[in-house]
Amino acid sequence: MGASVAYHLARRGVTDVVLLEREKLLATGSTGRNAGGVRHQFSNAANIRLSIESIALLERFREDVGHEIDFHQDGYVFLLSTPASVETFKRNVALQRSLGVDVDWLGPGDAERLAPGLDARGVIGATFCRRDGIADPNGVTMGFAKAAQAAGVSIERETEATGIAVERGRVSSVQTTKGTIATPVVVNAAGPHARAIGRLAGVDVPVDPYRRHIFIAAFDALTPGVHVPATRIMVIDFETTFYFHREGSGLLFGMGDPAEPSTFDTTVRWDFLEETTQVAVTRLPALADASISHAWAGLYEMTPDGNPIIGPVRDMPGLFLINGFSGHGFQHSPAAGRIVADVIAGCDPGLDLTPFALERFVSGAVSGERYIV
């Protein structure tokens, strides 16, 4: 998020910008631990709009931003196993189509044909968008960061923001471990740590961290008898949140654990692999014979309604938020960064920011996102 805001500010000629990163490298937080998934299929119109804009930029990333991002648009399939989910998805497909997104309804047999090796038993409907896909999160971050830097933005690594000074009711500077930076504009792009950064300015940012695992199954997908998709199609079993896609010659998979409370802990819970595998082998039987080559855990940055918080803080002039993407932040970073840059530069962002406003949690005008994996 920080790199995207910096890039889009630079494109508007605003280059007196410092991107702070407390780690040695960029993209080692949630961005460096995600599944790379990019999709149009959301339940909330505002999120679908973010996707349409973001995916358009990802499609021309090499030309516009000048970096390779390994973007494969092999589509996303959502598998639905209950009449209630089918009803919800029917409404949402209508919404997606009304916004110009090309989404297909599939039967279980169609889903199995698209994703060889998939066992769609119990599935009563599925949706597919062929322009959804998988891209490289590190490539996108580095692309934005390098282009911003080339335009004059400073990137300060190993520099932690430790304080935000407020004078006469608005932000005036940021204290860091390497000194103070006077500034009338601060953007909170701290991912799962957004609440802590908000607190520095006395603002409650309702973002909580939740651990999510990714497991990599190692097998040679070309071995006869190993049935897994040849493409990078993403398959999501909506009821269980189990998902998978090809990763090199192996397979990346994961699943949420709704029972786990909020935590900053990112150690891998190997006992959760067992739980995940029980679901995984019913949907992709080839996983029963695969060994797990590695695994990691990262943090979702969840808001109470699953929609992000994007834009200015009404009660703290100068403070802007780009937080709480609730599992979708990598893919929405192009549009979200562009919106924040526009608002800072005093331009019309060209879309209604009400669904993303911090103040929605107080006013109760919350609509939220249902497609959280």
Ligand SMILES: Cc1cc2nc3c(=O)[nH]c(=O)nc-3n(C[C@H](O)[C@H](O)[C@H](O)COP(=O)(O)OP(=O)(O)OC[C@H]3O[C@@H](n4cnc5c(N)ncnc54)[C@H](O)[C@@H]3O)c2cc1C
């Ligand atoms: C397992 C997993 C799978 C996911 N899969 C997907 C997916 O398929 N598609 C998708 O779109 N999204 C996915 N996500 C979500 C996505 O990764 C996040 O929404 C996104 O990376 C958030 O980006 P960010 O820049 O806000 O946060 P981060 O990438 O965490 O960046 C925040 C940065 O702020 C720095 N920071 C924090 N505090 C300070 C401080 N005080 N001073 C200086 N620097 C600070 C951190 O070091 C960090 O580098 C997934 C997440 C996880 C964990």
